[in-house]
Amino acid sequence: MRILIVDDSTVMRALIKRVARLAGVPNDGILEASNGAEALKLLEKHEINVLLTDINMPEMTGAELLRELARRDRYRDLVRVIISTDGSSARREEADGLNVHSYLEKPFSPEALRHVLSQVVTPIQS
């Protein structure tokens, strides 16, 4: 069981990591990237089950990352979750076409993130 957190904010990654641990993800099962390009490199090197990605990031945005993943068949089973300040209906509609499991808008409560993680992590672990 491995998850990848993609966000350009170190404090936001730390918060998501803390909640993920509380949701039962082991510490060594959590990888981090600060943009979409870094995430792609990690996805190529490691077997990753769940992707938690921000949208607005430098170099390669979360939307660009998700579009790239949608073109690659090897990632068809990767569970995709967006965690973003951008909660516009236009962005949510775009996400619907990119095989996104859940869309969590910032600010979020730790309980809301834990709920999303329990939906995606528990089925994979079992």
Place this chain on the structure above:
Amino acid sequence: MCSAKLSPQFSPEAGVALMNALVEVGEQSFFAFIESCDETWFEELASTADQWMIATVTFTGEQGTGALSCLFPDDLVLDLFDAFTGRDPAEGPPDPREVDDLAGEFANMVCGLWLSRVMGSHTFSLGSPRAGRVPKPASTVPEGVERFLVVVNNRPMIVDLTVHAANRTSEAIEV
């Protein structure tokens, strides 16, 4: 009651949406109580703050461009940092880069949430937040800026907003 005087570029509804975004971000992510305040109360609180930080996020969208800046005293940013990260203040001061990052993330969340509310059916993108130290802010509001004075956990904070509507410089952003 919001103290900002809104220009024709900025509708009253957009001002209310900004205050709502501030309150929601404060409560959800920072366990902070945020309320608007008048200039007298603000000046009283600001007189006790010497070191200030600014965090700015720029945005572009189909309806226009702009920037949102949050100006807060250093001690308030540290309080928000502790609330967000769960850091124990007894651990010693946090890495200044992480404090900058936190200040930027605060501005980022406020701006993103506000834009999601006022531009719901239109796309927008946010620039990377920038943060740094500034002198105590002047009470004079720069031209073209909408200023909101708020109190966060009994500490002063300023939110400055600049909006340029796309090809319609005298029209309000629709909400």
